[in-house]
Amino acid sequence: xxxPVSSPRLPCAWSLKRxxxxxxxxxxxxxxxxxxxxxxYDAEKASQDLFDQSLAETAHLLLSLAGHEYHKxxxxxxxPLVDSxxxxxxxxxxxxxxxxxxxxxxxxxGSPYAPFVEDNSxxxxxxxxxGGRWRTYATWNAAKELQIQVGEPAxxxxxxxxxxxxxxxxFALVSLPLMLLLLWLLIHRAIAPIQASAQAVAARVPGxxxxxxxxxxxxxxxxxxxxxxxxxxxxxxxxxxxxxxxADAAHELRTPLAAVRAHVQVIGRAxxxxxxxxxxxxxxxxxxxxxxxxxxxxxxxxxxxxxAQEQDREDVDLNGxxxxxxxxxxxAARAKNIELAGMGGAGMVFGDPVALSILLRNLIDNAIRxxxxxxxxxxxxxxxxxxxxxxxSDNGVGVAPEQRARIFDRFFRGAVSEAPGSGLxxxxxxxxAEQHGARVDVDDGINGRGTSFRVIFxxxxxxxxxxxxxxxxxxGS
Amino acid sequence: xRILLVEDDPLLGKGTRLGLEQDGLTVDxxxxxxxxxxxxxxxxxAAVLLDLGxxxxxxxxxxxxxxRRGYAQPILIITARHEVFDRVAGLDAGADDFVIKPFDLxxxxxxxxxxxxxGAGRASDEIVHGxxxxxxxxxxxxxxxxxxxxxxxxxxxxxxxLARPGQVLTRANLExxxxxxxxxVESNAIEVHIHHLRxxxxxxxxxxxxxxxxxVRELE
Numbered sequence: 015x016x017x018p019v020s021s022p023r024l025p026c027a028w029s030l031k032r033x034x035x036x037x038x039x040x041x042x043x044x045x046x047x048x049x050x051x052x053x054x055y056d057a058e059k060a061s062q063d064l065f066d067q068s069l070a071e072t073a074h075l076l077l078s079l080a081g082h083e084y085h086k087x088x089x090x091x092x093x094p095l096v097d098s099x100x101x102x103x104x105x106x107x108x109x110x111x112x113x114x115x116x117x118x119x120x121x122x123x124g125s126p127y128a129p130f131v132e133d134n135s136x137x138x139x140x141x142x143x144x145g146g147r148w149r150t151y152a153t154w155n156a157a158k159e160l161q162i163q164v165g166e167p168a169x170x171x172x173x174x175x176x177x178x179x180x181x182x183x184x185f186a187l188v189s190l191p192l193m194l195l196l197l198w199l200l201i202h203r204a205i206a207p208i209q210a211s212a213q214a215v216a217a218r219v220p221g222x223x224x225x226x227x228x229x230x231x232x233x234x235x236x237x238x239x240x241x242x243x244x245x246x247x248x249x250x251x252x253x254x255x256x257x258x259x260x261a262d263a264a265h266e267l268r269t270p271l272a273a274v275r276a277h278v279q280v281i282g283r284a285x286x287x288x289x290x291x292x293x294x295x296x297x298x299x300x301x302x303x304x305x306x307x308x309x310x311x312x313x314x315x316x317x318x319x320x321x322a323q324e325q326d327r328e329d330v331d332l333n334g335x336x337x338x339x340x341x342x343x344x345x346a347a348r349a350k351n352i353e354l355a356g357m358g359g360a361g362m363v364f365g366d367p368v369a370l371s372i373l374l375r376n377l378i379d380n381a382i383r384x385x386x387x388x389x390x391x392x393x394x395x396x397x398x399x400x401x402x403x404x405x406x407s408d409n410g411v412g413v414a415p416e417q418r419a420r421i422f423d424r425f426f427r428g429a430v431s432e433a434p435g436s437g438l439x440x441x442x443x444x445x446x447a448e449q450h451g452a453r454v455d456v457d458d459g460i461n462g463r464g465t466s467f468r469v470i471f472x473x474x475x476x477x478x479x480x481x482x483x484x485x486x487x488x489x490g491s
Numbered sequence: 492x493r494i495l496l497v498e499d500d501p502l503l504g505k506g507t508r509l510g511l512e513q514d515g516l517t518v519d520x521x522x523x524x525x526x527x528x529x530x531x532x533x534x535x536x537a538a539v540l541l542d543l544g545x546x547x548x549x550x551x552x553x554x555x556x557x558x559r560r561g562y563a564q565p566i567l568i569i570t571a572r573h574e575v576f577d578r579v580a581g582l583d584a585g586a587d588d589f590v591i592k593p594f595d596l597x598x599x600x601x602x603x604x605x606x607x608x609x610g611a612g613r614a615s616d617e618i619v620h621g622x623x624x625x626x627x628x629x630x631x632x633x634x635x636x637x638x639x640x641x642x643x644x645x646x647x648x649x650x651x652x653l654a655r656p657g658q659v660l661t662r663a664n665l666e667x668x669x670x671x672x673x674x675x676v677e678s679n680a681i682e683v684h685i686h687h688l689r690x691x692x693x694x695x696x697x698x699x700x701x702x703x704x705x706x707v708r709e710l711e
Contacts, residue, residue, distance in 0.1 A: 268571035269500050269544075272593035276506030279596040283513045293509065300502050427499070427546045434500060 034201045035194075042193060050182050058175050065171055066138055069151045069164055072107065077162040080111045080120065081155045090120035106170045108148075112161040119160070130163040145169055207231045211239070223250045262425050263311050266437060267304060274300035303434075310436040313372060314424075317445045330370055332361040332404060332471075336393050339374040343382060351387045354378070358395030361402050364474045365450045373446040376439040377406040377467050383435055385410030390460055400473050407459040407466035418456045443467070492650060493517040493668050494603060495534070497527040497550070498542040498569065503592075507540070507569075508671075510596035515630055515643045516603065519671045524548030531557055531564075534667070537607045538565040540590075540599075543572065543581070551584055558585035565606035569594070604628055620653050621710055623692060632692075639691050644669055648684045652697060657709030659700045681705075 080090045090111050108125035112118055121127060130141055130150040139150045147168040154161050207230040215226055223246050228239035277297035284290035340356040347354035363370070374393075381391040385408040394405045413421055417428045422444045425437040447454045447469050455468040494511070498504035499522045508518040519534070521527045524545050531539055539557075543550035554566060565587040570577065573591045581589060587606045590599055604627055608616060618625040624633045630646055632639045641649065651668040652660060660668075662681050669684075670676050677683075685697055685705060698706050 265571035268592040269503055272571075273500060273502035273506050275593040276503060276510050276596055280506055280509045280513065283510070283596075285513065289509070293506070296502055296505060300506075303502065427544075429546050 031198075031201050031205055035197055038197050038201075039194065042197075043190070046186065050186070054175075054179055054182065057178055061175060061178075062171070065166070066149070066151070069107075069149065069166055070138075070153070073109070073151050073153055073162050073164040076109055076164070077111075077153060077155055077160060080162065081157075081160050084119070084160060106167055108165045110163045112163065114159050114161070125165070130165045134161065136161075141165065143167065204232075208235055215242075223253065259424065263307075266425050267307060270300045270303040270307065273297075274304070303436075307436040307438070310438040310442065313442055314438055314445065317369070317442065317449070326366040326368065327364055328367065330363050330365050330367045332363050332370065332402065333358050333395050335367065335371050336374055336395055336404070339371065339378055340393055342375070343378050346379075347382055347391065350382060350385075350389075352382055352385055353390045354382070354393075355390070356393045358393075359397075361395040361397070361404070363402060363450065363471045365471075369446045369449065373443050373469065374404075374406075376443050377469075380435065380439050380467075381406050381408040381410065381465070384408065384412075384429060385464060389464070392460060398470075402471040404469040404471070405466055407464065409460040409464040412459065412464045413456065421456065422454070443469075492537045492607065492647065493519065493535070493671070495527065495530055495536045495539045496520045497522075497524070497540065497545065497553070499523060499545050500542070503542075507596070507599070511600060511603070512643075512671075514596070514600040515646050516600070517647060517669055517671050524550070524553040528553055528556060531562060532560065536564055538567060538603050538610070540567050540569055540603065541586075543568055543570040543577075551581065554581070554584050554586060563610075565603075565610045567602060567606055601628060618650075618653055620656070620707070621696075623696070625649070625653070634692060641688075641691065644680075645684050645688055645691075648681070649688060649692075652705060652707045656707045659703045659706045661704040664704065 083090055107122070108130075109122045110118060110125060110127075110129065111120040112129065118127065118129075126143065130143075130148070131139055131152045134154075136153050137151070139152070141148045141150050143165060145167050148165045149168055149171070150163060150165045152161060152163045211226060211228070211231055225243040225246060226239055228236055228243075231239060274297050277293045277300060280293040281290050281297065284293060336356055336358065340354055343354060378391065378393060385391055389409050391406070391408045391410075394403075394407075396403055411429050413428050420426050421428055422440045424441045427434065427437055444454050450471060452469050452471045455470065457466045457468065458464070459466045492515075494516055496504060496508055496511070496518050498507060498520065501522070504520050504522065508520045511518045519530060519536070521530055522545075524547050527539075527541070527545075528548075530536075541550050541554060545553070548556075550568065550570075554568070557566065566585065567588045567590060568581045568586045569590050569592065570581070571592045573589075578589050587609070588602050590602060604616060608627075616626060616628045618627065622635050625631075626633075627650070632641055632646070632649070647669050648665060651665055665681050666676050669681075685699075689697060696707060698708060700706055
């Protein structure tokens, strides 16, 4: 089963904005939580110390008051103590005054009767009292006669630190959405140039292949733009090439079509039967030429498809192919009184036999076309050092040296011919040669007259690498 | 009327020549630029039909070269390229008209006649000479309103003579106007055609100038 083709996003696609937002938010919240915890811990510890200090101070104050009264009256009454206690600590401070001999001299209103501290020790401690944990403090007067035990429920302290924590949390709650908004805006702004470029590309009409303007995009994505622009440049040149080729092909077809039309009109206005007969023959010849041109265009179009021919490679007996093609053209040569001779020994190349047949056919056809009656065309195949040389020579009209570089151009015509070809034959020859890693040389023909085309095939191992180098296959297609 | 056809394609060249000949024109056909230039400069053509895509010297070069040498006859371009750019370039280089492949032979003939007519400074395709009215486009000759049936050669001969009333044209002049290269001309062909024309249009129209040739009387 294949994946749905129309899926708008690849499974691995992700949003840079969302990921950035999530990461930044997680980092910020994490940092913030850590610092809040540290601050809360420190604040809690500092306030505990303060509370403890205040508890101890109260205890000393109460003890000195109680000691003073005890020495005067022999007992401890409530009044001054309650006043003193009520002043600051109201209902959440509890204390007991104990005598050295174990008597409970006084207990503040609401305080339990059991001692807060089990032994007679001094200092801070914890106890389980009414409403949870209590913080306690005990101390003796200077004469070691009276002990005060002070207790304060921890819930009172918790309320204060809880209040503090609440305020921190409230700040967080208010600042979190603000921070989210701020981060989103910042990320949006940072990514905007990339998105603008993407939208500019998306908004283009299909034919618009201008370079993408990378101005304003961050340097991190510049390589992407560069590659995109390289690709666009390649597409542009391919399309331009195709466009020109299509236009040329259409124009080339106009000439045989014009000939057909002219002859058909001549038939319609013929003055006698022989004129009519000849025009019919010529009109049919025009149709045949159009057909040949279309065939050649199709061959060239097929050759232009990258990689299409590589799986058809095999060991090919070039000599056998040449013999076949010479036999094919024997009649055409005889009709023009041209001597068509094939010579050569074994010639094995690794390639596409169909394409190589087309190459041979085009070279032989070309030679016969541009050789006048009574001429000679030779097809030879022989090894030269480690390469194989296929040579098609004639003693025909030849090609001027200054035109030799151009004769492989599509639709180039160098000379007048009684039966012009498609103008594509040599383009096809060169294309097939290239695909086989071979080179095509043009030179003078037989005895310095006419033309010779030499196709030089490299040794097999090099022909493979040369061919694959001249047509790098697309990766992943 | 004799014209020069420059077309490298054998099939199209042959068809065009035949078609124009059926229209009563005399056509010399050459296949390359150099021959065309020599032919144009050494013969008296009413017009030149020029294909742009020629091997060797291309049509545009030939066109410019001819115009530079002061060649004043109408030149019509035959081309497969029909973009405005190509047409503008051709017209600017001195072409009088453009014919796009594949063309209609009737239209091609009409355009050649029109170009020749304009070149000769005439607005109409009609030639009037006394009581004879010639419609060149339809190749109809009337005398006092009566249609006179002429063969292609007779028609061409009549046009050649009427083109220069009062001027004596030799037999060679007339043969060149009537026959393209390579046509075999019977030694007495012109005399025969003149004889037929006199029979059909009256003895007084064409005067024989002893030892020189023929001429049509100039009208006052």
